[in-house]
Amino acid sequence: MSEINLKIDGxxxxxxxxxxxxxxxxxAGIDIPTLCHHEKLEAYGGCRLCMVEVExxxxxxxxxxCTYPVAKDIVVRTRSEKVDKIRRVLIEELMAHAPDAPxxxxxxxxxxxxxxxxxxxPIFCVMCGLCVRYCAEVKKEHAVGFIENGPKRExxxxxERAAKVCWDCQECFTICPTSYAQAAYLLTExxxxxxxxxxxxxNSRTIPIQPxxxx
Amino acid sequence: MTKLQxxxxxxxxxxxxxxxxxxxxxxxxxxxxxxxxxLDSVAVADAFKSEIAKQGLADKIELRVTGCHGYCEKGPxxxxxxxxxxxxxxxxQDVPGIVAATLKGEVFEPCVYKDPLTGAKAVHxxxxxxxxxxxxxxTGDNIRIDPLSIEDYIAVxxxxxxxxxxxxxxxxxxxxxxxxxxxxxxxxxGFPAGSKWETTxxxxxxxxxxxxxxxxxxSAAFMDRAMLTGNPHKVLEGLIIGAYAIGAQQGFVYxxxxxxxxxxxxxxxxxxxxEYGFLGENILGSGLNxxxxxxxxxxxxxxxxxxxxxxxxxxxxxxxxxxYIRTSVQGIWDKPSNLNNVETWAxxxxxxxxxxxxxxxxxxxxxxxxxxxxxxxxxVNSGIVEVPMGTPxxxxxxxxxxxxxxxKSLKAVHFGGAMGGSLxxxxxxxxxxxxxxxxxxxxxxxxxxxxxxxxxxxIDVARYLLDFLTKESCxxxxxxxxxxxxxxxxxxxxxxxxxxKFDLDRLADLMEVTSLSSLCALGKTASDPLKAMMRYFKxxxxxxxxxxxxxxxxxxxAK
Numbered sequence: 030m031s032e033i034n035l036k037i038d039g040x041x042x043x044x045x046x047x048x049x050x051x052x053x054x055x056x057a058g059i060d061i062p063t064l065c066h067h068e069k070l071e072a073y074g075g076c077r078l079c080m081v082e083v084e085x086x087x088x089x090x091x092x093x094x095c096t097y098p099v100a101k102d103i104v105v106r107t108r109s110e111k112v113d114k115i116r117r118v119l120i121e122e123l124m125a126h127a128p129d130a131p132x133x134x135x136x137x138x139x140x141x142x143x144x145x146x147x148x149x150x151p152i153f154c155v156m157c158g159l160c161v162r163y164c165a166e167v168k169k170e171h172a173v174g175f176i177e178n179g180p181k182r183e184x185x186x187x188x189e190r191a192a193k194v195c196w197d198c199q200e201c202f203t204i205c206p207t208s209y210a211q212a213a214y215l216l217t218e219x220x221x222x223x224x225x226x227x228x229x230x231x232n233s234r235t236i237p238i239q240p241x242x243x244x
Numbered sequence: 245m246t247k248l249q250x251x252x253x254x255x256x257x258x259x260x261x262x263x264x265x266x267x268x269x270x271x272x273x274x275x276x277x278x279x280x281x282x283l284d285s286v287a288v289a290d291a292f293k294s295e296i297a298k299q300g301l302a303d304k305i306e307l308r309v310t311g312c313h314g315y316c317e318k319g320p321x322x323x324x325x326x327x328x329x330x331x332x333x334x335x336x337q338d339v340p341g342i343v344a345a346t347l348k349g350e351v352f353e354p355c356v357y358k359d360p361l362t363g364a365k366a367v368h369x370x371x372x373x374x375x376x377x378x379x380x381x382x383t384g385d386n387i388r389i390d391p392l393s394i395e396d397y398i399a400v401x402x403x404x405x406x407x408x409x410x411x412x413x414x415x416x417x418x419x420x421x422x423x424x425x426x427x428x429x430x431x432x433x434g435f436p437a438g439s440k441w442e443t444t445x446x447x448x449x450x451x452x453x454x455x456x457x458x459x460x461x462x463s464a465a466f467m468d469r470a471m472l473t474g475n476p477h478k479v480l481e482g483l484i485i486g487a488y489a490i491g492a493q494q495g496f497v498y499x500x501x502x503x504x505x506x507x508x509x510x511x512x513x514x515x516x517x518x519e520y521g522f523l524g525e526n527i528l529g530s531g532l533n534x535x536x537x538x539x540x541x542x543x544x545x546x547x548x549x550x551x552x553x554x555x556x557x558x559x560x561x562x563x564x565x566x567x568y569i570r571t572s573v574q575g576i577w578d579k580p581s582n583l584n585n586v587e588t589w590a591x592x593x594x595x596x597x598x599x600x601x602x603x604x605x606x607x608x609x610x611x612x613x614x615x616x617x618x619x620x621x622x623x624v625n626s627g628i629v630e631v632p633m634g635t636p637x638x639x640x641x642x643x644x645x646x647x648x649x650x651x652k653s654l655k656a657v658h659f660g661g662a663m664g665g666s667l668x669x670x671x672x673x674x675x676x677x678x679x680x681x682x683x684x685x686x687x688x689x690x691x692x693x694x695x696x697x698x699x700x701x702x703i704d705v706a707r708y709l710l711d712f713l714t715k716e717s718c719x720x721x722x723x724x725x726x727x728x729x730x731x732x733x734x735x736x737x738x739x740x741x742x743x744x745k746f747d748l749d750r751l752a753d754l755m756e757v758t759s760l761s762s763l764c765a766l767g768k769t770a771s772d773p774l775k776a777m778m779r780y781f782k783x784x785x786x787x788x789x790x791x792x793x794x795x796x797x798x799x800x801x802a803k
Contacts, residue, residue: 074566075721077761091760096566111760115723118757122726146750147730156719175719178544180729182719 037105050094050105051079061094061107062116062136064123064206065157070166072096076157078136080115082106091115113140121146123155130155130207131242154209156182160201170194173201173210186214188221196226208242247521250529251407254398261399269306270346273387274334275321277312277470279627281505285320291336295343304347308396311386311474311509315374316627322355323387328369331355360624360646377643379606380630381614382590386474391509394516397477403522405593409485410530413596418489419445422592424600426612431457431585432660432689432765434611434678440582443572445490447580452492455557455576455583456483458499458506459541459548462661463712464692467616467628468586472499473506475590476513480536482592484522487534490582494535498553501540510538545716549764550575550583552718563718564764585690587616608634608677615676615688621658621695624649637672641695652697656780660689662709662716663769665776666702685776702781703788707735709773717766724767727758731771743789751778 031046037054044053049072054061064076072095079094084104091111106112117140124133124144128151137144156175161184164173172190175182186195195214202211248254274280274289292307313321318332324346331342331352338355345352357366359373366372369387389396397403409418423438444452456479460468472479483495497510514536517523525533539557541547547562554576556562575581591613595603604612611633617640620626624646631640637657641647648654654669665686667674674684681688696705714728731754734747755771755778762768778785 072566073720074763077722077763080761092568093566093761093763097568114753115757115761118727118753119722119761122722122730125726125730148733156722156725158720178719179715179717180719180725182725 033099033101035099035101035103035105038107044099046099048099050081050083050092050097050099050103053099054081054094054105054107059107062139063095064132064155065159066095067159067163067204070159070162073158073162076119076155078116078119080112082109082112116140117142125149126152127155127207127209132206152183152209153207153212154184155207156184157206158184159204159206160184160210163201163204168194168198168200170198173213184210184213186217188217191217192222192225206242211241245519247519247524248528249521251411254403254407254528258398258401258404261395265399266303269304270325271306271308271388272325272342272346273308273310273313273323275311275313275319275323275387276309276505277316277319277321277474277628278466278503278505279312279316280319280321283319285334287336288320288322288334288339291339292343295339299343301343301347305343308388308390310389311391312383312470312628313387314378314380314383314470314628314630315372315625317625318357318374323369325349328387329367330357330369330372330375332357373646374625374627374644377639378630379614379632381594381606382471382478382587382616383474383628383630385478386470389475391474391476392512394477394513394520397475401597402477402593403481405595405597406481406484406488406522407528409488409596410528410532415445415489415491418485418596421600422489422595425595425603426600426610427588427591427595427603428611428678429584430587430591430615430690432462432663432687434682434688437584437588440572440584441486441490443570444492444580444582447573449579450491451494451579452490453576453579453581454483454487454490454492454495455553455581456495456497456499456586456589457548457550457553457583458497458510458586459553460500460586460690461541461545461548461716462663462690462692463709464618464620464658464694465661465690466618467691469500469503469506470628471590471616472586473503473509476509477517478593479586479589480513480517480522482589483536484517484527484532484534485592485596486582486584486589488530488532492582493533494537496537496539496557496576498539498541498557501543507538507540514538544718545713546718546764546766549766551764553583554581561718563720564766566763587691606632608632608675608680610679611677616691617676618692619645619695620692622648622650622652622697622700623695631676633676633678635676637667637674637676637693640676640693641672645695648695648697650697652699654695655698655700656696656702657686658694658696658705658773659686659692660772661692662712663687663766663772664689664692665772666696666705666780667776668780671780685772685779687772701739702777702784703735703739706774706777707732707739710735710770713766713770717770721761721763721767723758723760724762724764724770727754727762727767728770730754731758731774735774738785738788738792741788741792743785743792745789745793747789748778748782748785 033044042057062078065073074096081094120142125147128144173186176185322331322334341352357372427437428434552562552564617629656666658666667686717724719725
C-alpha cells in the first residue's frame, strides 16, 4: 500500500492511498465533527458537518472530508472562518428540528450556534440515515427506510420487516443521535403490530428500551 | 429491411428514397409538438387526411405529421408546399381552403401571419418575423420529418455524418473535431463536451457508457423534449458518433416517463436504427458494436443530475452521490460514463458533417453554434427558438418574441429555470453567451427564458422558484433540505408582509452555506435566483420589510 503525505492543520500526516481525509485526520488524532458518519458504513456525505478547506495545486475548495480521498501534498484546514460558519449554520438548521439533542447541543456550543435562529419545527430526526444504512448495510434487513423527499423526508419502519427483526436487534437505537429511531419504531409497533413482542420464540429479548437522549 | 452493411449501401438507400419521392407531390406538414398537440392539432391532421381521401388527392398531396415547428404561440402550425407557406392557428374548418390553395400553388389568406400592429402579411417561413431572426440548424428539419420515419431522416441527409465518421475518420479524429469545434454542453454548465469525452475515452476501464440526458426537468424549459420528440434520429446519430469516438459499447437514453409521444418516438427510432443497422453489431461494416437502451426517470427533478441519473440507471434511488471522482471516470456501475444533454448530442452530426471550422464560425467568441431557447412568460410569442450564440437578449425578446404582451413594459427576464437568475430590463443588451450570462448572475442553464412584465412581484418569483426546488430536493443532505426550507419560510414571511429586518441577514447566511456545502448541483445552485434577486432587486425586499415594520403589509397575499 503506497503512503501519501499531506498536511492537516499544519501537521504532517501520513495516510494510505484510498483513505479519506476524515480517516487520515482521525488517525492523526485530529477531530472533525460528523453526524452521519459511521465506520462500519459506506460514506454518505449527508450531514456536511465534516466540511474542510482543501488546498490542492493552488486551488482552495470546500469539500466533505468523509468522501474526499487523500492526495499527495494537499493542505487541509479543518477549521477556518468559512468552515466554522458552514458548521454553525448547519447545526442551527438541525436544531430547528431537534433543539435538545445532546450531540447538537455540544456542537452548537462549540460553534456558537443559536438554536432559535431559524423557525422551529421539532420532528426530532436529523435525517442522518444511520438507522437506515446500518439496517441495510450491516444487518442486511432493510427494516427501516426513507420515505418522501426534500423537507418531507422521514424515516419509516416497514411493519412487515420490523415485526420480525427489530425487537431482537435494536442496534440502530443506540447509534441514533436523537433517539428518534426508537420512537419511530415504537410508534410503528404500537400501530401496526402491537403486543407481539413475546409471541414467538424468536421474540424473547428483554433488553430495556434506551433512555431517551436529551431528557 | 435488411441491415445496411456499408456506407455505399446507405448512400444507395438514400438515393432510392429520394427517387421514390414524386416531385409533383406537395407536402403539408402538420405540427404535433407538445403545444400544437394541446391545441388539438390531431383534429387538424385528421381533417387533412379525410379531405385528401375525399378528393382522391393522395398522389398530389402528402400529409406529414411532424415534430415541433417552434412557433408554439400560434399553433396549430401547418407548413405547406415547397416554398414553406406558414399557416397559423389552423382549425379543421380551414383545411379545405388550405388544400385548395396548395393545389393551385396559391396561399390561403385567412391563416397566414399578420403583423399585430401594421397588419402586414408574411407568407413564407423566411418572412415570418418569428422565424426570420433565427438560425435553425437543429430544428429546421423538423418540418420535413415524420419522427416515426427513419427514411424521412435519411432523406434529409441523416446518418451521413455517422457514415463519414466510420468510413473516413479514426475515433481520435472524431474527438479532435468535436474538441476543435469547442462544443459546450447544453445541459446547463457549458462544460466543453470534447474534454468530457476525452476523460471517458482515456479512463482505463474498457467498458464505457454514453448517455443522453433527456430528463429536462427545468421549469420553463421545453426545447429538449421538442428536439428529441421531433427528430430523435439526429440525437441518436450524435450518440453513435460519440460512442465511436469514446469507445463505448453501450448507450442509454434517459428520458421522461410522462411524455407519451416522446417515449413512442424514441422507442420507434431505436427499433428502426437497429433494423437499418445503425445500432447493433458491426455498424455499417465498420466493426463498431453499439447498443442503446431506453431508461425512464422516476418523476423527480434531481434525477436529471448526472450522478443521480446514473444511480437511477443502476436501479437505485436517484440520489446524487458525493463525487470527487467524476462520473466521466466512474459513473454507471463505476464504469466511465459520458453524459451529455439532448441538444449537445444533436449538435454532433453537423460538426462531423460540416467540420469544426464551419461550426466555430457560428456564435460568440467562447460559445459556439446555435442554442435552443424556450421562450415563455409575458411575451407575445411563446415557443422554441434557435439562434446563434451571442445573439442579444433584446433580439430574442423583441424581434423574435414580439415584445411584452398586452402593451406592458418589460421588468425582467429570467434565464435558466429554477437554478438560474433574473436580470432587470436594462440588462437585455447582454448576449446569449455561457460566460457572459453566468457573470451577470443569470446562467443560461438549459435554456428556458422567462419574460416578466412590469406587474411582476420579484419576491413572489423568488418564492415560486424556491418552492419548486424545495419540493424537488431529494432530502439527502442537510444544507439543501433544511437550507431551502428555511429560505422558503423567510421568503414567504417577507412576501406576506411579515418580514423582519434581520431576515435579509438570515437569508444571506442560508444562501452562502447552501451553495458552499450542498452535495449536488441542485443545492449548490438553488439559491442562485435569490442571489440575482438580491443583486438587482434588493430594494423590493427592503421596501416590503419596511412596510411590514410600519404595519402596512403590501404582501402579494393581501393584494
